[in-house]
Amino acid sequence: QLQLQESGPGLVKPSETLSLTCTVSGGSISSSSYYWGWIRQPPGKGLEWIGSIYYSGSTYYNPSLKSRVTISVDTSKNQFSLKLSSVTAADTAVYYCARSQTTSYVDYWGQGTLVTVSS
Amino acid sequence: DIVMTQSPDSLAVSLGERATINCKSSQSVLYSSNNKNYLAWYQQKPGQPPKLLIYWASTRESGVPDRFSGSGSGTDFTLTISSLQAEDVAVYYCQQYYSTPLFTFGPGTKVDIK
Numbered sequence: 001q002l003q004l005q006e007s008g009p010g011l012v013k014p015s016e017t018l019s020l021t022c023t024v025s026g027g028s029i030s031s032s033s034y035y036w037g038w039i040r041q042p043p044g045k046g047l048e049w050i051g052s053i054y055y056s057g058s059t060y061y062n063p064s065l066k067s068r069v070t071i072s073v074d075t076s077k078n079q080f081s082l083k084l085s086s087v088t089a090a091d092t093a094v095y096y097c098a099r100s101q102t103t104s105y106v107d108y109w110g111q112g113t114l115v116t117v118s119s
Numbered sequence: 120d121i122v123m124t125q126s127p128d129s130l131a132v133s134l135g136e137r138a139t140i141n142c143k144s145s146q147s148v149l150y151s152s153n154n155k156n157y158l159a160w161y162q163q164k165p166g167q168p169p170k171l172l173i174y175w176a177s178t179r180e181s182g183v184p185d186r187f188s189g190s191g192s193g194t195d196f197t198l199t200i201s202s203l204q205a206e207d208v209a210v211y212y213c214q215q216y217y218s219t220p221l222f223t224f225g226p227g228t229k230v231d232i233k
Contacts, residue, residue, distance in 0.1 A: 035220040046227045047169065047212060052220035060220045063120065096168055104175075105159040105216050109168035 002027040004097045004110035012091075012117050018084040022097030022110060029078045030055045035100045038071065038082045040093040041112070048093075052100065053080055087117045121145055121215050123225035131233040138200040140228045142213035147193045150217065157217035160189055160198045162209045163227075169212060173198065200230070208232060 008020035022036070029036060037052030051061040053071045061069050070083040084091060094112040101107060122145040132138040148157045156176035161169035171180045173189035176196055186201045200207055213225040 037220060037222075039222075047214075047224040049222040049224070062221070100216070100220060100222070103219060104157070105171060105214065106161075106169075106222070107171055112168055 002099065002108050004099065004108060006095060006097050006110045006113040008113065008115070010114060010116060012087055012115060013119050014088055014117055015086055018082070018087050018091060018095075018115055018117070020082045020095055020097075020113065020115070022080050022082075024078045024080075024099075029073065029080065030075045033102055035060075035102060036073065036080045037098050037100060037106075039096045039098055039106075039109075041096070042090075042093045050082065050084075050095075054102075089117050091115070092117045120221075121148065121218055121223050123213055123215055123223050125211075125213060125225035125228050127228060128226070129229040129231065131231045132200075132203045133233045134205065135202050136233075138203050138207070138230055140198040140211050140213075140230070142191075142196040142198070142225050144194045144196075144215050144217075148215045148217040149193050156192050156196070157215055157219070158189075158191070158196050159214045159216060160187075161212045161214065162207075163212065164209045172211075203230070203232070205232065 003025045005023045012018045035052040038050040051071045053059050068085045073080040096112045097110040098106045099108040124143045126141045158176040160173040163169040177189045188199050190197050210227045210229050212227050
């Protein structure tokens with residue numbers, strides 16, 4: 001059974017860079033059939049897709065966040081990572097890593113990790 | 120960008136009654152080459168990640184009770200819970216994946232018991 005697990009600091013200071021890693025187990029991140037992505041959810045609000053990466057390293061970002069987002073993949077560790085720069089309180093959210101099939105929907109989600117931006 | 124809207128924002132339904140949630144996309148998510156609607160529905164309970172219920176607008180995910188059904192095509196879609204159960208209290212989101220991997224979600228509809 002595929003599992004995704006987010007890890008990283010739960011508290012980030014304003015103007016700094018948020019960094020999270022998603023570890024994939026029970027399946028290979030190098031499969032050509034999937035994208036690996038990040039989705040966030042501010043407290044009490046809806047879901048916002050941040051971006052996705054293919055195992056080859058091709059990336060796709062939400063235009064509204066593109067200038068601040070970097071997603072990378074480490075196939076040797078079966079992990080992919082998110083960096084979001086110049087964070088503000090508006091970036092406080094539960095961050096989910098997720099898998100989607102190359103031509104379709106998100107089928108696996110991590111449990112999510114709350115990141116709070118505060119001094 | 121494809122913008123997704125949902126209605127209503129919230130609804131309260133008596134146990135055993137029908138709940139209907141609407142989702143509209145700003146452009147068609149029907150891919151003409153395969154006649155598939157690139158639309159999914161998710162259920163999210165407090166403290167949990169979203170759970171896939173329906174994909175291709177009307178295909179139920181394995182293990183999802185058959186009281187959940189999806190319908191619609193093009194730009195207008197509906198999620199129906201035919202007989203609401205207590206465990207169905209949740210927020211429901213539609214999502215387009217026509218522009219995959221660039222996804223957009225609807226704002227969500229909260230379903231409660233009346």
